[in-house]
Amino acid sequence: MLNISVVLVTYNRLTLLKKCLDALNKSTYNIKHVIIIDNNSTDGTSEYLEKIKSKKNIVQELNKNIGGAGGFYVGIKTFQEKTNDDLVWVMDDDTIPEKEALENFVKASNRIGEFGFLAGNVRWIDQTPAIMNVPAVHNVGWNRTAESKDDVLYPVLISASFVSLLISRTAISAVGYPIKEFFIWGDDVEYTERISARFSSYFVSQSIAIHETTRNIGTNLIEETGDRVSRYFYDIRNKIYRGRKKPIKGHVRMDVGIAVTLFQLMVRPGVKQRIRKIHVVLKGIVFSWFFHPKMEQVKKSSNGQV
Structure with a gap:
């Protein structure tokens, strides 16, 4: 039997966090550890997590918000260094997996x-495919894949979301x-591209989870409004970095796409x-010139302790 950890990153969404954890508790396949990374929440999350800490629920309270990318880095590193589990199931706090989702992954x-x-087959709350979680594939049409709930595996993945x-x-x-x-945006694409370059990776249509975002939209700076506009600095900067690593x-x-957006x-x-959006794009371009993050490797002594 495979031992599996969950890495769950949360920030100021206590209601959704509880809903996600409740869904995990209903899993038809046993979860060995739940590694919860709290990105310095201020909404009572810390107090709640203190109550549910256990040998199974491993809680990491960060002293500042280091973004989704930082949270997943800490969580996956904790999995690698503090457990001996075989696989890690990664998700945000607004991910609500169906009870058979992990069992179908294992099958x-x-x-x-x-x-x-x-x-996994990630859906929005109305059961349509979650736009921001559409995997990148080599040659199979996504529409047919996303609409399928049959027992189908597609060994064509290039990248996927966390x-x-x-x-x-x-x-x-x-x-x-x-x-x-990376802080936010593109960290999951870069990481899964790294993995799929060396290992076959698959879309599992029967492993279904709901992504409870406010709207079912992707990243589109032109159409974006509100507080999210400033976040596109990371999108632009990280895309240019990823482009530098490609043939x-x-x-x-990648560069032409950014130029077209501008x-x-x-x-x-x-x-x-x-004006604000143009400034965000130009800022991302300039900062990308100085953005050279370290790609941290696993230490050979990291063999689990829990």
């Missing part, structure tokens, strides 16, 4: 054998940890917060 892993990661993602200890040992300096064709495609912000009629 898929038994059929596959060695793998890098398995991506929302209901099952990662093997072997893959982590081989490629290291996520880049914590020339991929590098050019052009559209300047000329498209009706863009809200136009």
